[in-house]
Amino acid sequence: AQSVDQPDAHVTLSEGASLELRCSYSYSAAPYLFWYVQYPGQSLQFLLKYITGDTVVKGTKGFEAEFRKSNSSFNLKKSPAHWSDSAKYFCALEGPGNYKYVFGAGTRLKVIA
Amino acid sequence: GGIITQTPKFLIGQEGQKLTLKCQQNFNHDTMYWYRQDSGKGLRLIYYSITENDLQKGDLSEGYDASREKKSSFSLTVTSAQKNEMAVFLCASSPGTGLHTQYFGPGTRLLVL
Numbered sequence: 001a002q003s004v005d006q007p008d009a010h011v012t013l014s015e016g017a018s019l020e021l022r023c024s025y026s027y028s029a030a031p032y033l034f035w036y037v038q039y040p041g042q043s044l045q046f047l048l049k050y051i052t053g054d055t056v057v058k059g060t061k062g063f064e065a066e067f068r069k070s071n072s073s074f075n076l077k078k079s080p081a082h083w084s085d086s087a088k089y090f091c092a093l094e095g096p097g098n099y100k101y102v103f104g105a106g107t108r109l110k111v112i113a
Numbered sequence: 114g115g116i117i118t119q120t121p122k123f124l125i126g127q128e129g130q131k132l133t134l135k136c137q138q139n140f141n142h143d144t145m146y147w148y149r150q151d152s153g154k155g156l157r158l159i160y161y162s163i164t165e166n167d168l169q170k171g172d173l174s175e176g177y178d179a180s181r182e183k184k185s186s187f188s189l190t191v192t193s194a195q196k197n198e199m200a201v202f203l204c205a206s207s208p209g210t211g212l213h214t215q216y217f218g219p220g221t222r223l224l225v226l
Contacts (some may be wrong), residue, residue: 009153034214041201044156090155099144099163100171101215103155109192 002027004093006104014112017106018079021107025072032100033074034092035065044090050074053113061085115140117218119204124223134189134221136204143185145213146205150172156203160186164194191223198225 003026013019025031035047048059055067065076074091091104116139138145148156153158158171160179165218168179178190187204204218 004155006155028121036217043219044205044215046216047213049214099161099169100144100158101156103148103152105155 001094001104002031002095004091004102004104006107007106009109010103011019011107012112013081015083016080019077019081019085019109021076021089021091021109023074023104024075025036025091025093027072027093027095028044029095030069032094032096033065033067035063035074035076036090036092038064038088038090038106040087044068044083047076047089081109081111082093083111085109086111099100115216117204117206117216118200119218119220119221122219124221125168126191126223126225128178130188130191130194130225132191132194132203132223134202134223135141136187136189136218137185138170138187138204138206138216139185140206140216141160141206142206142208142216143184144207144209145181146207147171147177147179147187147192148203148209149181150201150203150220153175155156159189159202194223194225198223 032049036044050067058064087104090106092101147159156175162181165184180188181192203216205215207213207215
């Protein structure tokens with residue numbers, strides 16, 4: 001079975017601070033991992049993905065994430081945060097070859113200007 | 114570039130009614146997906162289709178039917194709407210699996226009275 005956990009339903013921080021959104025997963029083999037962002041009133045947009053290779057991946061809008069096999073995590077980072085980063089962020093996992101994503105419940109980020 | 118169009122944008126139905134949601138994509142992607150997003154929760158996969166005329170059940174397929182008669186379109190039917198049901202249905206498409214990201218439509222908001 002595969003699952004994704006985003007333990008923080010809400011995160012609030014000040015503009016200029018560093019942000020780190022947590023994501024852990026459970027999967028029996030090497031997964032493909034994704035981060036998506038959903039701005040208020042909009043649909044999901046792709047941020048970045050880890051498939052294989054370099055464990056630090058960079059995406060759009062200045063975000064990056066680090067894949068850590070040792071603790072099954074794929075945390076999203078950005079520094080500094082900007083008020084426009086306020087959105088809901090979803091971590092997702094796909095087992096290679098099975099076409100299906102499993103999404104975490106999401107973390108709602110609020111950046112205070 | 115391409116775009117995913119979902120119709121209608123808002124759908125209000127009555128308990129027990131059969132309701133159909135439509136999705137069109139012009140990416141020429143092979144794979145299409147239907148997800149349900151409930152408030153405060155992640156996305157749950159209802160149906161997906163690897164290619165034209167293919168249908169695969171997701172984790173939440175009970176109470177839904179789907180149809181993929183053309184590569185560019187994917188329809189979802191709520192077979193019997195449940196009273197007080199409220200959710201957003203998101204359509205997505207992808208060139209294939211794993212290495213490819215999913216592109217999401219704007220969503221259809223369902224309210225059942």
